[in-house]
Amino acid sequence: MLQLKNISKRFGRHFALHSVNLKVERGEIHGIAGINGSGKSTLLNILFGNPLIAETGGYGGEIILQGKSRRIKSPQSAIAMGFGMVHQEPAVVHEMTVAENITITREPVFPHSEKYFGRDFAPIDNRKSHKKAQEALGMFGVALAPRCLAGQLPLNMRQFIEIAREISRDDLKVLLLDEPTAVLNGSDSALLLRTLKNLARKGVTILYVSHRLDEFFALCDNLTVLRNGAVSGHFQRDGFSRKAITKCMIGGSVILSRKKANLTCRETILSLQKFSVSMPGESIEDLDLDIQKGEILGITSLSGHGKMAVGPGIMGLYPVLGKMLIKGRQAERHDTAAMIGKGLFMLPEDRRQLGLLQDHGVAENIVFSAMHCAHRFLRRFPCLPLHFPDKKQINRYALECVAAFAISCTGIAQKVRELSGGNQQKVCLAKAMTMEPEILIVNEPTRGIDLGAKERILDMFIAMNTTKGTTLVIASGELDELRRICDRIAVLYKGRLFAILAPDTAESVFIQAMSGEMAKV
Amino acid sequence: MKRRLGIQLPQLVILVFLVSMLGLAFRLDISLTSLLGDALVRLVMNGVLVLSLVPMLNAGIGINYGLPVAITAGLLGLCLAVNFKITGLPGFAAAVLFAVPLATILGYGYARILNCVQGREEITATFIGFSFVPLMNYFWAVAPFSNPAMLWPIGGKGMRPTIGLRDYFSKELNTLWSFHLFGITVPAGLLLFFALCCLAVGIFFKTRTGVAMIALGENEAFAKLSGMNISRLRILAVILSTILGAVGICVYAQSYGFIELYDAPQMMAFPAASAILVGGSAGKKTTLLHVILGTFLFQTTYVISGPIANALMVPEVAEIFRMMITNGIILYALVHEGKRTREKYAAS
Amino acid sequence: MRHLNPVSAVFLLLSLVGLLLSGMRPTFVVNEVLIRFIRDGVMVLALIIPINAGMGLNFAIVVGAMCAQVGLVLAVDLQLTGFTGLLFISVIGIGLSLLLGALIGLCLNRVKGKEMISTIIIGFLATSIYQLIFMVGYGTIIHPHNPEMMLSRGIGIRNMIDLQGFRNILDKLWLFRLGEIEIPLFMILLVLIFAGIVHSIMNTRLGRQLVAVGLDGRKAAMVGIDTEGVRVKAIILSTVLACCGHIIYIENIGMLNVYTAHLNSDIFSCAAILAGGATIFRAGIANALLGVLLFHSLFIVSPQAGQNVFGNPALGEYFRSFVAYGTIAFALMMQRQAADRN
Structure with a gap:
């Protein structure tokens, strides 16, 4: 049904996925396990054509669906091929109603109207749309008023709306789930797992991403474990063992x-x-x-x-x-x-956006906080209340830092943007050290x-x-x-x-x- | 990395336009030396207005399409100076002196409003500027000025739309220390004044506060994390822009020889914006070089296109072409910047 | 509209005060407002779709207006009159606005977050191109068939074109009189039909997608909506509606001010829809229709009120331009929280 060949994905210099191979049969529930940063979400994002992937340079490798090689460029193209996805954070528009969210892009229209007005302009039959929404939710025994605004519902209900939207599709072939139970409690999770099993029986292929081993035991036919962006193990139902899987996830x-x-x-x-x-x-x-x-x-x-x-x-x-x-x-x-x-001082995780002035030089970045928060490295203009950065002092200090932290740069005036991630972090550290927090x-x-x-x-x-x-x-x-x-x-x-x-x-x-x-x- | 002054489409368009105009002017026997003198005058005449965009651009607030607010402060200063009948250079100085405190007050209020609409400053500024003009029209119509030279000749109430400055301080700066060189009139005093303004702005951006402002413009989240008072910096930037704008219109008016009231300021922000974009400031730190180069290129097309259009019998063409270039450049910059932000997202 | 929006309430109050101060006869004001309702109603309706698609106020509706004017000038040039002429104008205008609307939409997809300022600049740019074509192009590159509409120098079209052939061919249909009030029923129905069309567009699949894109573009993309395509369609629809609106406007006036008729149509329409209680993120039919009535009531009474109170009609004029621009500035200032949410 679905085969992945050498799927790779790079963010900058960093490999998020490295030649991942996977084969899933029709009606199979395939689990994907891994700890944070193992690349499991990235894999699903590739399969669903998340714009993030295309914006960061696309992916490498081949996706074969029903024997045909496919290139997935956008969620739209993924959906057209029969993929559906349940996101970790539900893609449910808060200001729209339950029914509108469930039926979006495939709202039922009045009979024959599509012939005269075309797909886009056919008027929606709201009564039918409400009915369709209720039926979809009813599939796993949840009752919600179709007119209710999605944003007013608790998170687990929004997750159900998302699931209902996906499983109510007639053309659904492969359902991708990214930690769907993260926001669900025990009984809700059980409900979801039951629904998924029913769905698989109808012939839908399911890729289930999670880090909860219990769910894999309860649900999956096969399990693939990812570690550091590569497949580190493959298990079949009768070979599931908690110890072996955990070891595979975290490495030996x-x-x-x-x-x-x-x-x-x-x-x-x-x-x-x-x-x-x-x-x-x-x-x-x-x-x-x-x-x-x-x-x-x-x-x-x-x-x-x-x-x-x-x-x-x-x-x-x-x-x-x-x-x-x-x-x-x-x-x-x-x-x-x-x-x-x-x-106190903090170095943020997002160095590019928060930690550094990308278009400024190494020296300027190192002394920036000290200059603005601690009023150091300044020189007062005689007789005017103007403070100028003391270039000499800054340069001397920056050179010391570059040597002490072994920052490899062409000079202290080089723009931080041009440095590698490691050197950028060193600049951040030098900046923090300068503050002596x-x-x-x-x-x-x-x-x-x-x-x-x-x-x-x-x-x-x-x-x-x-x-x-x-x-x-x-x-x-x-x-x-x-x-x-x-x-x-x-x-x-x-x-x-x-x-x-x-x-x-x-x-x-x-x-x-x-x-x-x-x-x- | 590209070169710092890599020629992009706006510069290319304006250069091609300029060169073809020059060729045409040459064929039509229009004196090039007098054109160059005019171009120098127009550079300064508009240069300070263009310069006034710099603080807000560098603080990341965007282009000050609300320039009419600053211009109004300057016009009030000019009117006060004329009302007290101060003539000559002191008159001009008085206008600037009156204008600065007014600009500070107006700028502060304007800044407070802009601080409420972060992320949509440009469109809001546009409409603050647009709506400020009719509000001031109201004021001009009932303003309690007493110098009859400024009031309607009949009735003696309300300001005239254009007030001649010939008896006060018209072209005082233009003629100050001006000399002839190879047939070109070099307005040395005027150029010196502009140079001083540029220098002041340049020095400001070298100080601690100026450096902080540039950092804020480059990366607001970084500035916040470094514990800077963002709203104070933004207010300062807007006030500086407003003061410079007020000084700018004073220079403009003395050079033009008239104070233009009522609807005149409404569209003045756009040519200034276009000039700074032509200079190459789109989406990055704006330098004085951008201001000077942009204003010179942009205003020179103004200077040349006028006489040519007159010679070609269709006088409207010049104005239409200017409008087209003005708005075309702004639109190009917007689209270009949109592309840049997209790429930036992609890189991170 | 369950409650009268505060902005609408202020407009209502100002109009009533203005009416009292102006001393105009209420029936006269009602007649005038009805005429304005017909003239400007559709143009205001054209704003609803882009607002709901999250693109803010579409100041580029002037482009739609210009398309209508191009159609008109061509019709006059070819000396077409009556219903044939009207049909010709509609075909040319709508065809042109489909094309230009798509162009504007593509352009706006590259300036996300800055759509409004871009539409203003697009409007200005289009105006100068339009002027270039009719002031310079006509008589030099384009050869006119109807010499009457040319300026005496042989280049450029006259400022004013008399539209004898079209004047009031629609307005007099089904004209009723109710005391002193004239009710052109057909035209009112026409505006309401356009309102119905916009309303039903919002209730189609495209309408739902528009709303989803407007509320949360990222999530909309995740459920498989082609967000950029939807935005282009929104602008196309808006431009076409604006074109239709402007045809009605000019037909009602009966004169075409070639170079200035379209100017300000964007500002006034935007101010009107905001006066009706719309925000820059949400707008409905009710906002548009109510807004036209309120905004134009104030517009009609204010010069006379200025004359009576201050002895200077210009003051009333300033007041109304201030109201037009100020309403938009105010709306932009007020919607901060809604913006943060997106």
């Missing part, structure tokens, strides 16, 4: 902890109490977390479960609720300037960076922590790295603190904690 590598965990109780430097951050797509609710002076605290979670929101929340970039005590005292103002004044928060420090540079950057963190005593908070999905450098690792689940684990805890425990399944261990 043995990691040596570089830094000795240092868990002696020290004073709390920053305390979050009932701390909520409303960051779109990655929010935190009622987080209680104490950060101790001089430690390296790792924060990890699956994407969407809040690890990325801790830093921006602390820096006051998004609206927050709850208390935040810095050295036991609540700050009067909670905005970025005030936090920087209190000795007491607490440095870093989001995804090694994303999109090649191996060699990764090591150096991790070394720098350790050096910063041991020589200067900087408290580091590192939010990352790269568990290996966190385990190597952190003293403690906080695992978040659904925006709340799920567990604080020592770095030498078994990896499988981390994986289970991240999926909220700790109780079973």
Whole structure:
């Protein structure tokens, strides 16, 4: 039915998928497992023609559907071929009604009107459309008023609307599901799995992406495991084993902890109490977390479960609720300037968009924050209240930094845009070091960076922590790295603190904690 | 990386247009030296107005299509100077001095409005400018000025649409220290004034605040993360633009010899915008070179096309062509910038 | 419309105050408003589709108006009159606006987020091209068949063209009198038919897709809607409707001001639909129809009110231009939250 040959996808220099091969039969439910960043969502995005793929240079390899080689350029073309997709975040338009969402692009029209007015201009028969929507929802026993606005419904209902939209299609051949149960509770998930089995019996092929092993056991005929963008294992129904699959997902590598965990109780430097951050797509609710002076605290979670929101929340970039005590005292103002004044600094995950001025030189980027927040590197114009950057001082300092951080650039005036990811991150680090913060928060420090540079950057963190005593908070999905450098690792689940684990805890425990399944261990 | 002044379509169009015009002017025996003198005058006459777009562009607010607000402040300054019958260079200086505080106040209010509409500043600014004009018309019609030279001769109430400056400070800067060189009149005083304005803007963008403003324009999220006060910087940028715009119209009026009130400011933002885009500022940091080059190229086509069209018996053509070029360039820049943002998304 | 929108309420209040101050007879005002309703109604309806497609106010409806004028000038040039002439104008106008609408739509797909400022500039640019063709092209490159409409110098068309052959061929159909009020029933029905067409377009598959694209372009793409194609179609429809609207407008006036008739039609229509309570993200038929009535009521009474109160009719004129531009500026300022959501 569906065959993938050597599917590859590159984002810049970074391979998200590397020659993935897959074969799925008609009516088969095929699971795709993998941890964060293993490339499973990218694979589905390619199959569904997500515009993101085309915008970033398309994909390599061949997709064969029913024996014919196909090129998927847009969701439209994917849908025309018979693909359907249920997204992690439902593609349901909030301001439209349930029925409008379910029947969109294939609304029932009045009889014969299509002949006279054409596809686009045939008037819609609203009564029939409501009926169609109700039937689709009824397929898995959900009753919703078709006139209700989708945005007023809870997230799980919106997910059902999306599923109803896809399964009500007559021409559906392959259904792609990207972690559909992330927003569903236990009974809703069971309902979904039952519906999917029925669908498969009717001959629809299903590709099911998840990180929950239980669901694969309950649902799938076959399972493919991805790791670092490549297929790392293939299992058939009778060969499913929790241990083998988990090992396949996280890899068998043995990691040596570089830094000795240092868990002696020290004073709390920053305390979050009932701390909520409303960051779109990655929010935190009622987080209680104490950060101790001089430690390296790792924060990890699956994407969407809040690890990325801790830093921006602390820096006051998004609206927050709850208390935040810095050295036991609540700050009067909670905005970025005030936090920087209190000795906090953050390096964002999105270096290109947030961390650097791409069109400015290396030197300008390194001293920028120090110049604007700490009024350093400035020279006053005689007799006028004008401050100019002190070029001489800046250049001298920048040259020192370039040497100290081993930033490879043609000169301190080279535009940051032209540097590699690793060197850009080094510039960011140099910028942060210049600020001499007491607490440095870093989001995804090694994303999109090649191996060699990764090591150096991790070394720098350790050096910063041991020589200067900087408290580091590192939010990352790269568990290996966190385990190597952190003293403690906080695992978040659904925006709340799920567990604080020592770095030498078994990896499988981390994986289970991240999926909220700790109780079973 | 492309060269810094890589020639793009707008420059190419304007250059081709300019060269063919020059050829035509040569054939029609129109004196090229006098044209060049005029071109120099027009460069400064409009240059300060074009320069006034720079702070807002560099702060990432976009092109100041609300230029009529700034122009109004300048017109008020001019009218005050004429009302007090101050003549000569002091008159011009007085106009500028009156205009600056007014521009600061107006600019502050204008900035507060623009801060509410982040992401849609250009269209909102356009309509703030458009609606400000009839509002001021109301004021001009009842303004309590007393110098009869400015009022309607009959009735003595309400301002005239055009006020002659011959008895006050018409062409004061144009003639200051001007000298002849190879038959070209070089308005040295005027050029010096423009150079000073450019220098002031250039120095401002070298200071800490100016550097912060450029960073804000390049990457707002970065600026926010660095703890900068974004709304304060934006307000400052708008006020600076407004003050420069006010000074710009003072220069324009003294050079033109008339103060034009009522609907005259309505469309003035577009040629200025077009000039700066011709200079090559589309979608990147705007430099003084863009301003000077853009204004010179753009205004020279104005200077040359007038006499040619008259010689060809269809005087409207010149104006139509100018309009076409003005708007064509702005549209090209919009589309071009849209393409750039798309590519930017693709790269990240 | 369950409640009177605050903007509409202000317009209603201002019109009533203006009416009192002007001392005009209400019946006269009603007659005038009805005429304006016929003249401008369809043009305002043309704005609804792009607004719902998330493209904001389409100031490029002037291009549609110009298409109508091109049709008219050609008809006069070929000396076509009566219903044949009208048919000819419609065919030329609509054909041209289909083509130009597609061009504008393609252009707007490249300036996402800046559609409104682009449509303004497109309007200006189109105006200068139009002027170039009729002021310079006619008599030099294009040879006229009807010398009466040329300027005496032989190049360019006259400013005013008398449309004797078309004047009031539609307006007098089914004309009723109700006391002093004249009701041209056919024309009112015609406007309402256009309203019905727009309404039913919003209720087709294309209409639904338009709304989905307008509300959330990214999600719309994910359910398989060709967002760019839909946006182009929206602009084409808008341009064609504007063209029809302008044909009605000129036919009703009976004179064609070749170089200026289309100017301001965009500003006034946009102000009118906003006066009817539309926003730059959402608009319905009711907004358009109510808006035309309210906006033009104020427009009719304000010069006379200015004359009576200040002894200067110009003040009333300034007031109404301020209202037209100010309404749009106000609408742009107010819709911040809605913009953040998108």
